[in-house]
Amino acid sequence: MVALLNRQIDESMLSFVRSDMGKLLIVLRGQWRAGEKLPPASEVFRQIEQDPATKNVTFECSGLGGWSSVLITFLINIIDYGRQRDVSVDRGGLPPGVQGLLTLAYAVPERAGARREKVRTPILEQLGQEVYPCWQGTQEVFAFIGEATVAFGRLLRGQARFRRRDLFVAIEECGIQALPIVSLISLLVGVILAFVGAIQLSMFGAQIYIANLVGIGVFREMGAIMTGVIMAGRTRAAFAAQLGTMQTNEEIDALKTLGIPPMEFLVLPRMVALAVMMPLLCLYADFMGVLGGLMVGVTMTNAVRLNDMWVGLFMSAVFGILIAVTGCLRGLQCERSAAAVGQATMSAVVTGIVSIVIATAIITVLCNILGI
Numbered sequence: 001m002v003a004l005l006n007r008q009i010d011e012s013m014l015s016f017v018r019s020d021m022g023k024l025l026i027v028l029r030g031q032w033r034a035g036e037k038l039p040p041a042s043e044v045f046r047q048i049e050q051d052p053a054t055k056n057v058t059f060e061c062s063g064l065g066g067w068s069s070v071l072i073t074f075l076i077n078i079i080d081y082g083r084q085r086d087v088s089v090d091r092g093g094l095p096p097g098v099q100g101l102l103t104l105a106y107a108v109p110e111r112a113g114a115r116r117e118k119v120r121t122p123i124l125e126q127l128g129q130e131v132y133p134c135w136q137g138t139q140e141v142f143a144f145i146g147e148a149t150v151a152f153g154r155l156l157r158g159q160a161r162f163r164r165r166d167l168f169v170a171i172e173e174c175g176i177q178a179l180p181i182v183s184l185i186s187l188l189v190g191v192i193l194a195f196v197g198a199i200q201l202s203m204f205g206a207q208i209y210i211a212n213l214v215g216i217g218v219f220r221e222m223g224a225i226m227t228g229v230i231m232a233g234r235t236r237a238a239f240a241a242q243l244g245t246m247q248t249n250e251e252i253d254a255l256k257t258l259g260i261p262p263m264e265f266l267v268l269p270r271m272v273a274l275a276v277m278m279p280l281l282c283l284y285a286d287f288m289g290v291l292g293g294l295m296v297g298v299t300m301t302n303a304v305r306l307n308d309m310w311v312g313l314f315m316s317a318v319f320g321i322l323i324a325v326t327g328c329l330r331g332l333q334c335e336r337s338a339a340a341v342g343q344a345t346m347s348a349v350v351t352g353i354v355s356i357v358i359a360t361a362i363i364t365v366l367c368n369i370l371g372i
Contacts, residue, residue: 014039016047022055024048026078029063032071041077048087057082059093072101079106144329148271151263155272160264170273174235178281181230186218186285189226190292193217214293220308221315223286225360227278228319232352236327239270240348243331244341252332262332271324278320279313286312307372315363322355 013032017025024047032038048054057078075091075098082089091099121129154160197213243266246252252262286309330348334341 014043016044017060018047018051018054022051022053024051024054024057025060026057027060027063028071029065031065032067032074034068034070036070038070038074041074041081044078045081048081048085054087056088056090058090061094064095067095067098071098072105075102076105140333141329144332145325147263148267148325151261151268152271154264155268160268161260162265162269166265167269167273170269171277173238174231174270174273175277175281178231178234178277179284181234182227182281182285183288185226185230186223186288187292189222190214190218190289190294192292193222193289194293210293215290216308218289218293219286219312221312221360221364223289224282224312224315224319225356226289227282227285227316228323228356229353231274231278231281231319231323232356233349235274236323236348236352237345239324239327240331240334240345241341243328244334244344247332247334248341267324267328267332270328271321274320274324275317276320278316278323282312282316283309311363311367311372315360318359318363319356322359323352326351326355 013028013030015027015029017027019025026044030036044057048057075094079089079102081087091102094102151160194210194214197210201209201213243252246266252266255262255265327348330344330351334344
């Protein structure tokens with residue numbers, strides 16, 4: 001005696017016919033392809049659970065049109081579920097191509113432990129995984145700074161090993177070649193400061209203080225900061241890319257093999273070049289900024305003190321050392337791939353700008369405390 005469970009078999013993609021002998025016939029129709037709205041395998045599971053006497057499942061596919069891997073996945077879920085419920089699944093009614101793929105799927109049993117299991121990581125372990133790389137990076141930074149200090153001490157004693165030609169090349173790259181961009185940016189900063197100051201001070205009839213605004217702002221802060229930011233985006237990125245490429249090509253390993261310390265041969269010339277050229281670039285940027293203010297405001301008077309210029313020059317020297325150290329550090333930390341070189345370059349720029357901002361804040365606070 002056969003009971004029809006779904007009266008709309010001709011119009012459905014999935015229907016069922018159950019017999020009194022514990023057999024369940026699954027009727028498949030239509031197009032079983034990716035992108036179609038397909039019935040889930042849970043519909044079959046529900047039919048098996050409804051009748052505990054069900055011990056055999058068969059298929060009828062005369063109305064089945066096209067099919068793809070989604071049908072194979074659907075059938076595999078049914079077969080696996082049948083094994084768990086001790087229900088046999090007869091593949092005889094399936095198309096030959098489907099039977100062949102199912103045979104291949106079950107030809108090699110799944111290896112125990114091969115399936116990835118989702119493990120919930122404890123929150124303390126997650127915290128440790130985040131904190132440890134930061135701590136390790138901090139140790140590397142301090143170790144690098146220590147090695148750079150030792151190399152600078154050897155330079156003062158005349159024992160550092162590097163080529164003088166490399167130092168002059170670094171000075172040219174950091175100084176002369178940077179003049180155009182420093183000129184443009186500094187001039188525009190001076191123009192902007194004077195223009196904004198003129199608009200605001202005109203409300204109180206205090207346009208005469210535009211000279212004070214531009215002079216003190218450029219000489220004390222903006223000249224050094226803008227020069228540092230320009231060099232951070234220009235020179236530091238070049239240092240990181242150069243040393244990162246050398247790390248990728250194993251040139252730094254070759255230097256170590258020859259007994260040549262990379263810190264003295266590669267880092268020291270760049271650090272000295274920036275420490276020497278940054279104050280000069282800053283002084284040049286100061287005058288270009290004042291010139292920009294002069295184009296908008298009035299002639300500069302006694303608004304700027306000599307101390308303001310010395311503070312700006314000191315800040316630029318500190319920025320030069322920071323730019324060289326962080327750029328070379330990221331370059332030497334670079335891994336051996338082209339993608340790592342780009343990552344090191346980006347990291348060098350970000351680290352440089354952040355370090356410049358932090359150094360500016362610290363120096364400004366110290367100057368206010370000391371009354372400079």
